[in-house]
Amino acid sequence: LRPADDDHRFGHGKAEALAGMAQALFIGVSAVLIGVQAVERLQSPQPLGDTGTGIAVMLLSLVLTLALLALQHKVIRLTGSTAVRADSLHYRSDLLLNSSILLALLLARFGWPQLDALFGLGIAFYILWSALQIARESTAILMDKELPGNVGEAMAALVLAIPGVKGVHDLRTRVSGNQWFVQLHLELPGQLPLHQAHELCVEASRVIRQRYPQADVMVHADPV
Known part of the structure; x- marks a missing residue:
């Protein structure tokens, strides 16, 4: 964060809360869209394509996302940054989505293609709940809530x-x-x-x- 200056004598710390609020809104909208798509897939099941290639791509994506989350966790522990925590939620959402896709592809090979939509619906609810927690934390900072x-x-x-x-x-x-x-x-x-x-x-x-x-x-x- 930028240090305090003549126009912002208390620093620019609340910019983090604003960034967290914006990310929470973006992630919340994404959760709703994922939920809508999951419901549509439940109503109109569709067969999955080349599961072998999909599994390989998802495994690579999971490894890279886990590495990034580990780095962000270290930064959050050191700084307590709300913006980084919100960004971490975004990548945790990606991790959950990729994990569900990987599991769905594996199950599809054994004749269970419809579980993909159920996983998507569950993840949508989790992402939406997490986005609400980030929004509540950001609001507390913007409203100058007391420390515990x-x-x-x-x-x-x-x-x-x-x-x-x-x-x-x-x-x-x-x-x-x-x-x-x-x-x-x-x-x-x-x-x-x-x-x-x-x-x-x-x-x-x-x-x-x-x-x-x-x-x-x-x-x-x-x-x-």
Whole structure:
């Protein structure tokens, strides 16, 4: 992703969510089309052609798709990218389709050609469900959904463990791309000198970023 600039001070992380939403829409439409074709094949069965050549092509396609999915899985684990996860869904869909075609070709050689349509219908439902999950995740990012509650609780516990901190309130979080944005109010003794209050705010930011390196932390000091 492009780094933050003068016009986008919080970076361009939400572009990933937009890309994920677009891919979810594209994949969802593909799932519907696959389902329609599967129903048509169930209503009007058609004989399969040269199964030997088809099996060889599908085997090669499966090997290449598996290699690409392994690479994408590594990238997702390292970055948590929504866009790459959505793209991975696209290739998982290809993998399922190719697997169903391969199985259908094998079964057709033994006199079961109609199972091709049933496999296609099942895969269409799976792809549509997966596309909805990607769309929901993208929507959560675009709508600034909070991080899971246990993450906020862990952050508050880290800050409360700092000597001199009396309390924490208004802890808010959101996600943009692979970066977290965290805001919180630190409750400090009212008579504390300004430079000491500042040092405690810096320490609060440090302990959170030490545990969660992807966090951008903003701390506000409140006298109590």
